[in-house]
């Protein structure tokens with residue numbers, strides 16, 4: 191998935207076009223594509239014959255849905271896969287997120303919610319084929335497009351998604367680790383993985399054929415003939431002529447209403463035969479903070495899907511289930527300015543963020559039933575019950591910039607002298623906040639920072655003066671100061687860019703800090719707040735001076751006696767911006783005064799049944815409402831636009 195400029199985006203709401211021409215049937219893919227990829231030795235073979243995928247000699251018309259295992263608790267994987275199957279889909283597609291498995295260099299995790307092999311095995315158990323999208327760049331509206339941030343720290347000059355030898359070497363190491371998990375699950379080895387994607391929409395990014403060939407070779411070394419390779423690009427030769435790679439099937443992506451005939455005529459000129467596929471058919475769309483909630487009409491989704499079925503086009507619905515960007519995993523785009531993605535990845539998809547079937551789900555299911563993709567005996571899923579657990583009162587506990595807050599949550603980095611300050615990446619801090627402090631030597635003045643990444647709260651002697659930020663392009667601020675005043679710059683990373691030319695998105699303060707036109711080049715002390723773990727506060731901590739910067743609030747919630755915890759939604763109306771942890775799980779960013787997302791999704795499996803109490807922690811960066819309450823409600827609010 192990749193965001194595209196508005197011009198492209200508008201195409202998908204244009205009226206739909208009915209294909210009238212027949213699909214050509216020449217048997218040839220690219221120039222050097224081998225149509226008999228699979229060898230005899232394996233017990234199972236996937237191949238391409240003419241314009242069809244063949245699994246063990248049987249034709250397969252792929253009807254797939256995207257579902258990313260890293261966007262929901264693993265306890266819900268089976269439920270969501272079953273609902274895909276119950277809509278008539280025969281395959282599931284997932285990205286693999288490198289940063290999710292190697293968040294820090296050489297620290298790998300494949301356990302619990304990170305057990306991608308377990309997810310693939312579950313898909314097989316539920317009777318689904320798997321379309322694997324291992325990147326390594328995936329976009330997916332995730333921080334740095336799924337690439338681990340430490341690449342930018344380890345290699346100050348790294349050029350991501352190029353033949354930069356460090357990028358290639360790291361990608362190779364990662365793919366070897368990944369395929370240790372997944373090789374047994376390839377189709378040729380008896381597993382469900384039938385297709386493996388190379389890179390992701392590279393044609394929207396670059397033109398270097400050598401890069402795509404190297405990416406293909408890295409994956410091919412592990413996949414061999416045990417699955418077929420493919421690429422995904424925008425629906426025009428402008429994109430796929432740059433994004434294709436020989437040895438991999440070229441597929442395209444577009445949403446409802448797109449002119450199918452033009453797109454596939456264009457593709458056929460390039461790829462005279464082989465299966466046609468829309469590998470990302472958009473039933474909804476992503477939303478940024480401060481936008482209207484993006485929604486796509488069910489009628490439009492069904493109409494274009496029907497056309498694709500009529501023309502035997504293989505389809506992957508992106509996304510069939512979206513889920514959430516928990517923790518600090520949301521990415522951002524850059525259009526006319528920096529645009530961070532919201533926490534919810536509901537996407538207006540057929541299955542909602544909480545995994546409930548929507549009217550769009552039932553409409554797609556009805557269509558797939560008409561086209562005989564759905565067996566008659568699979569019953570229709572219904573929405574799950576939700577908890578309306580009511581109001582909680584939050585108590586302020588500790589301020590981040592107090593000495594107690596610094597001790598408990600801060601991580602002291604070495605002092606250094608300016609002018610250029612070390613980035614999050616250089617300090618090897620993935621997310622959260624970093625505080626840069628120095629002394630001013632003039633009375634009052636104009637502070638100027640031309641490259642804030644992303645939101646900088648400015649304090650003088652502990653008193654908030656305002657914010658400099660990237661999103662609204664606020665680069666200057668008038669300050670009241672004395673000689674020897676302490677200037678504190680608290681920088682929030684709001685998500686690394688996931689798409690387009692500005693991918694190498696390092697965080698922190700990327701320019702000089704100037705005061706009255708002079709660069710502040712003296713000593714800086716630096717404190718990090720990675721916020722990966724936020725311990726419960728005790729009475730020692732709560733002695734902190736609450737006027738010093740952002741405050742952490744706490745509350746306890748005991749669920750109704752005798753009830754299994756249900757999914758619920760935390761209504762953050764009235765609060766400014768920040769993050770919420772429930773029993774230590776970071777629900778992601780809230781920003782209700784900007785919207786459109788107002789509630790945060792809380793998976794029931796993260797809650798404890800009564801009589802245990804649930805710890806709710808809120809880090810409010812701006813201003814808490816007087817009432818200091820939030821409310822657990824039984825429905826989401828994702829569409830409240832700023833008035």
Ligand SMILES: *[C@@H]1O[C@H](CO)[C@@H](O)[C@H](O)[C@H]1NC(C)=O
Nearest residue numbers: 276317564565566567568569
């Ligand atoms: C539905 O029917 C198929 C065969 O027609 C059978 O294999 C499958 O087990 C049945 N499923 C259920 C849930 O009854």
Ligand SMILES: *[C@@H]1O[C@H](CO)[C@@H](O)[C@H](O)[C@H]1NC(C)=O
Nearest residue numbers: 630631632708709710711712
């Ligand atoms: C103030 O700081 C700037 C930048 O470090 C320096 O150039 C200047 O000499 C200092 N002025 C005084 C009065 O110390």
Ligand SMILES: *[C@@H]1O[C@H](CO)[C@@H](O)[C@H](O)[C@H]1NC(C)=O
Nearest residue numbers: 605606607629711712713714
């Ligand atoms: C900067 O820090 C060093 C070491 O802590 C100290 O010796 C020096 O005096 C400081 N310089 C200024 C201008 O404060």
Ligand SMILES: *[C@@H]1O[C@H](CO)[C@@H](O)[C@H](O)[C@H]1NC(C)=O
Nearest residue numbers: 483825826827828829830831
């Ligand atoms: C927001 O969504 C709800 C539920 O779908 C709907 O009832 C309401 O009218 C929507 N509000 C706006 C402002 O679009």
